[in-house]
Amino acid sequence: MYRSLIIVAAVLASTSPARAEPxxxxxxxxxxxxxxxxxxxxxxxxxxxxxxxxxxxxxxxxxxxxxxxxxxxxxxxxxxxxxxxxxxxxxxxxxxxxxxxxxxxxxxxxxxxxxxxxxxxxxxxxxxxxxxxxxxxxxxxxxxxxxxxxxxxxxxxxxxxxxxxxxxxxxxxxxxxxxLPVDPPGRTAPPAYRIAECERFSLRGEVARRKLAMADWIIATAVVSLSYDETAEDEVQGVIAPQDTPRLCRDRQSRPGRMFYRDAESGDPRTIVFGDSGTVSQVGETAISLEEATSPPVVLSIGNGMRTEFYAGFESTPGFAQMIRTLEDGVVQASVARTDDGSEITLNTTE
The missing domain is CATH 3.40.1000 (Protein Transport Mog1p; Chain A)
Structure with missing residues (x-):
């Protein structure tokens, strides 16, 4: 399994993944x-x-x-x-x-x-x-x-x-x-493609928030925790494998520095890319739901490969405007930080 998974119950005050001074x-x-x-x-x-x-x-x-x-x-x-x-x-x-x-x-x-x-x-x-x-x-x-x-x-x-x-x-x-010489990675990336502009999709209204239990947040953060552990390739397989990434299209609202991407087939909002240095916000279902006969909650996160912060749960996929507002509100529910020994999960216990 992975080397270290530390779970800390705490109140989080961060509003975005931390960056060091150059x-x-x-x-x-x-x-x-x-x-x-x-x-x-x-x-x-x-x-x-x-x-x-x-x-x-x-x-x-x-x-x-x-x-x-x-x-x-x-x-x-x-x-x-x-x-x-x-x-x-x-x-x-x-x-x-x-x-x-x-x-x-x-x-x-x-x-x-x-x-x-x-x-x-x-x-x-x-x-x-x-x-x-x-x-x-x-x-x-x-x-x-x-x-x-x-x-x-x-x-x-x-x-x-x-x-x-x-x-x-x-x-x-x-x-x-x-x-460019590189050490061969454990897995290869899937074929790339040129992303096209999306067909016109209707703008989404507000969707209902969904309160997640502590166990829900542990499940939501576990996949990111695995991806942060360089020794966990076998466990990651089938969970976040590159081929599972849906084909995307570029939303017409995109502009340089704030690019919006949708699932090309369903039209569901998926990702916001901020700039070009690796800061990305993603929205999607957690792996499972703890409530019987209930679909998994939709969770919003933002990360830069070193730290991922989770901001809210929703009953269904929110639109880009609601995603941006939720990130700007700055209420972090959980986070995963990359460490030398694997990862550290921090959970907000105030709700």
Whole structure:
């Protein structure tokens, strides 16, 4: 089973998953550096590109990033390795593409010029990664990103160039991603796909809250606890397996920094992705219901791969507006924090 599952009864005051202040790692600029949990190697140089500082955005090495620059600043390469509230590559890439479209420092990104492709191998999953490249009108000619999953990590590569067109950049991005060394994870990710805009769905009204017993919250947090334990792959299988993730579509209300995703078949709201650094809110049924002949409660959570907070239970799936209001109210009912020994569950006993 998993190494450690600590349950603490307490009153929670946090309103969002905690983030540490960015910290520059003490790394010899002339030496290669390896991200130990994934095996991702960040060389001091990549062809004519020189590595800048390596920054940790979460405690430890749970969200790190670095950039490479050409001598004449005509090319910029950035690599990020991070935990996330969701490892759905298709969705997280879509949110990252939206965030990228708002960055005008390189020039104006031509949205209709998108080159979308998938990549991957037997180690991480065939066609499980996403690459998207765009032409740029301005100082740069092209920009793009590649995103793939390895275990419980996301790896994102950004490349921008004043030299090459989008087609050439797309090939280089996928070659960079394929050549990035990683330690093979226990499970491979499913094939990725390009998320489309949803058909028009009716906006949902208010849905009734559902009060959960302490045992309900333990059940709701147990799946996340398992996913946080790096030694629990066997127990996780069949519970949060990647292939169980429903195919998604992008809600028309989405905007960069706050992207809404629905189940493409049912139209039910599923996820809100905040920015592109891994903070994700999800809504869905718990695994089981303790009440006989009663459907499992729907629970709202938000997480960043290091801490997941649970905000409320509902009788049915709420709409995005109600999800946002519930998160803004800041009433945390339970949380799961990743620890060196597995995970720690904290439950609110005030209700």
């Amino acid at each position: 910290e520059v790692l003490d790394v010899d600029p002339a030496q290669d550096w390896v991200h130990a949990p994934t095996g991702v190697r960040l060389p001091a140089r990549n062809n004519d590109l020189a590595r800048d500082r390596i920054t940790s955005f979460l405690a430890g090495e749970n969200n790190i990033g670095t950039s490479y620059f050409s001598p004449d600043d005509s090319e910029i390469l950035s690599i990020y390795v991070y935990r996330s509230g969701s490892y759905d590559v298709s969705m997280m890439a879509d949110a990252a593409i939206a965030a990228m479209s708002t960055n005008d420092q390189l020039g104006s990104i031509a949205a209709d010029s998108a080159i979308f492709s998938t990549f991957g191998d037997a180690a991480v999953g065939q066609a499980s990664g996403v690459a998207a490249t765009f032409s740029v009108v301005g100082d740069y000619r092209s920009t793009g990103l590649a995103l793939f999953r390895t275990g419980n990590w996301l790896v994102k590569i950004r490349l921008s160039s004043k030299r090459t067109d989008a087609e050439t950049l797309d090939r280089r991005l996928r070659m960079l991603a394929a050549g």
